[in-house]
Amino acid sequence: MNSFLSILWKEIIHIKRERRIAVIVFTFPLIMTILYGYAISFEPKNVPTGLLDFDNSTKSRELILSLSSSKYFIIHRVSSTDEIYRRIIQGEIKCGIVIPPDFSRKEKMASIQVIIDGSDPNLGKGILKNIQSFFIPSQVNTRFLFNQRMVSSNFYVPGIIVVLITIIGVIITSHSIVKEKEQGTFELLSTTPVSSTSLILGKILPYAIISLIDVFLITGFARLIFSIPVRGSLLSLFLNTSLFLLPTLSIGVTISTLSKTELTALFASFIIITLPSILLSGFVFPVENMPGWLQIVTQFLPATHFLKIVRGLFLKGINFFPAEGFTLLGLGFLYASIAIVSSGKRVK
Amino acid sequence: MxxxxxxxxxxxxxxxxxxxxxxxxxxxxxxxxxxxxxxxxxxxxxxxxxxxxxxxxxxxxxxxxxxxxxxxxxxxxxxxxxIGYVSQRFSLYQDLTVYENLYFYAHLYGITGGEAKKKIEKMIEIAGLKGREKALTMHLSGGQKQRLALVSALIHEPEILxxxxxxxxxxxxxxxxxxxxxxxxxxxxxxxxxxxxxxxxxxxxxxxxxxxxxxxxxxxxxxxxxxxxxxxxxxxxxxxxxxxx
Missing domain, CATH: 3.40.50.300 (P-loop containing nucleotide triphosphate hydrolases)
Structure with missing residues (x-):
């Protein structure tokens, strides 16, 4: 216990004296939240659109006016279908709309031709959806729950919390251990009677607390800047974050005990945890759309489960997540055991 | 022994x-x-x-x-x-002061309170670092660092160095x-x-x-x-x- 407290005390002094850590901990989340919050959006807006009007009637002009006054399209008049194809190939426009000569005469079955650049399928579908909304009178009475206005930042910003905490947690934990190896202080520590368990616990506890503070910091930013709803309780956020930190920081410890230099540790963290947490956790691509074997892989990422928790807590106001909570606890046990075994072998 | x-x-x-x-x-x-x-x-x-x-x-x-x-x-x-160990490379914490390094190692070996204080003072004296207690280790000269590394390894009175x-x-x-x-x-x-x-x-x-x-x-x-x-x-x-x- 005594040696654990000594390590903890020393680590707090390091944090107080190293300005880099303060920068990572406090400005990094703010910048990232703003960058990602604005950048990640799958709503196609201001799409350059070629428009060919063969009808040239009051009705068609009304349609064009409503298209161009919406935030979705920027209308470029074109003179032929060939021009639409040519300009799509050149990348000047993303889609083309052709209004047929009989547009104003046919009441119900007016057939509009739409040509869309399908090289980015998500963007293409989004554009199509927006165009359709101008024509098909809605017969399906739809109501979106939880995110009524379908604001994509409401969905993505909680995900950013998960990704950022994963990155910060893993990187600063592995930094704190590998730095001691590089500076040779670890060798000296290993000649003292300190056990690897109190060494590692003493080293990660301060960073666990910092990560917890960061969760609340990012939540605050998200509320202020993007008006993200936080419908669940903050206590539940605190408890679930703690559950998430155990497996995540354990991975950071394992990486750092197996790496000799900070560069190796950074690179390993990127490949093993950062990239999968962004691509496979459901942050960007839904886990349900992945092939079965990959879905199994995603279950071993703490971020996958924490993402469900954070989204449920923010958007749906759920406070209890027994399934995800137990899974995180299990993963925590698994990764902490790996961390203790690997550090026992390599550190000593 | x-x-x-x-x-x-x-x-x-x-x-x-x-x-x-x-x-x-x-x-x-x-x-x-x-x-x-x-x-x-x-x-x-x-x-x-x-x-x-x-x-x-x-x-x-x-x-x-x-x-x-x-x-x-x-x-x-x-x-x-x-045992006490002084390695080839200087391996105390550069961003800790002389006193903090000794305090840290004393506590790692379970030496606390008044005993720790007395021993740290004695070690600072052996190392000839009186008056430099609050200096960050990175600001010490090569010889001072080396003596500090030596007394850090002695704080628990090992039998072998x-x-x-x-x-x-x-x-x-x-x-x-x-x-x-x-x-x-x-x-x-x-x-x-x-x-x-x-x-x-x-x-x-x-x-x-x-x-x-x-x-x-x-x-x-x-x-x-x-x-x-x-x-x-x-x-x-x-x-x-x-x-x-």
Whole structure:
């Protein structure tokens, strides 16, 4: 216990004296939240659109006016279908709309031709959806729950919390251990009677607390800047974050005990945890759309489960997540055991 | 001290292999209590590997040794409170002050409260760092850092002090001062194991071991190895190395 407290005390002094850590901990989340919050959006807006009007009637002009006054399209008049194809190939426009000569005469079955650049399928579908909304009178009475206005930042910003905490947690934990190896202080520590368990616990506890503070910091930013709803309780956020930190920081410890230099540790963290947490956790691509074997892989990422928790807590106001909570606890046990075994072998 | 044996360190066919490389081969060493033992040999001779095994931080491939009464294979953790270690590289925390480094190591060894305070003050005095307690370690001179590393390893009053090339990159005057401190410690009953490849330092040791390519080629007092001054140590070692090649 005594040696654990000594390590903890020393680590707090390091944090107080190293300005880099303060920068990572406090400005990094703010910048990232703003960058990602604005950048990640799958709503196609201001799409350059070629428009060919063969009808040239009051009705068609009304349609064009409503298209161009919406935030979705920027209308470029074109003179032929060939021009639409040519300009799509050149990348000047993303889609083309052709209004047929009989547009104003046919009441119900007016057939509009739409040509869309399908090289980015998500963007293409989004554009199509927006165009359709101008024509098909809605017969399906739809109501979106939880995110009524379908604001994509409401969905993505909680995900950013998960990704950022994963990155910060893993990187600063592995930094704190590998730095001691590089500076040779670890060798000296290993000649003292300190056990690897109190060494590692003493080293990660301060960073666990910092990560917890960061969760609340990012939540605050998200509320202020993007008006993200936080419908669940903050206590539940605190408890679930703690559950998430155990497996995540354990991975950071394992990486750092197996790496000799900070560069190796950074690179390993990127490949093993950062990239999968962004691509496979459901942050960007839904886990349900992945092939079965990959879905199994995603279950071993703490971020996958924490993402469900954070989204449920923010958007749906759920406070209890027994399934995800137990899974995180299990993963925590698994990764902490790996961390203790690997550090026992390599550190000593 | 646990052992009534006059040897503080004894090894029995101590061997360490890293893959195909035999770093230390069938080493049989005996080091007496309260003496300065000089471990000599060129770089890569196996001195550091041997010291790491004796400190209990590296397991031997075969053979064993008794350090301060404990077996290095069976009880490496028990050895750790009996030894102090000063490594080749300066390995205290540069962003901690002199006092904080000593405070940290005192607490790691379970020394707390008033006892810790007294010991830290004593160590600062031995190191000649009075008045520099609040200085960040990174701002100390080379000699001051080296003395701080030495007293950090002494704070728990170990029986044995291991020093791995402690005077590398230090000017001659500072080196002499450092050896005066080491001699003072030996006079007070500490056993010191010092690795070096500087022959002038070898003459200051009570006994010597000369290693080359993992083997102990010679073991004895400087007088024995030079046949009471008939040869220099250098001549002796050149002859031994040629015989081993």
């Amino acid at each position: 646990q052992s009534s044996n006059e040897f503080i360190i004894e090894t029995f066919d101590l061997t360490k292999r890293f893959g195909d490389l035999v770093a230390v081969s069938n080493l049989n060493l005996r080091i007496k209590k309260g003496e300065i033992f000089g471990f000599l040999g060129p770089n890569g001779a196996g001195k550091t590997t041997t010291i790491r095994m004796l400190c209990g931080i590296l397991l031997p491939t075969s053979g064993t040794g008794i350090v301060a009464g404990y077996d290095i294979v069976k009880e490496p953790e028990k050895i750790k409170s009996k 291991f020093l791995d090339e402690p005077t590398v990159g230090v000017d001659p005057i500072t080196r002499k001062e450092f050896w005066d401190i080491l001699r003072g410690l030996a006079d007070r009953g500490y056993s010191l194991i010092v690795t070096t490849h500087l022959l002038d330092e070898a003459y200051k040791c009570d006994s010597l071991g000369f290693m080359h390519r993992g083997k102990l080629l010679a073991h004895g007092t400087p007088d024995q190895l030079t046949e009471n001054g008939k040869h220099t140590l250098e001549e002796t070692f050149v002859r031994l190395v040629k015989g081993n090649e």
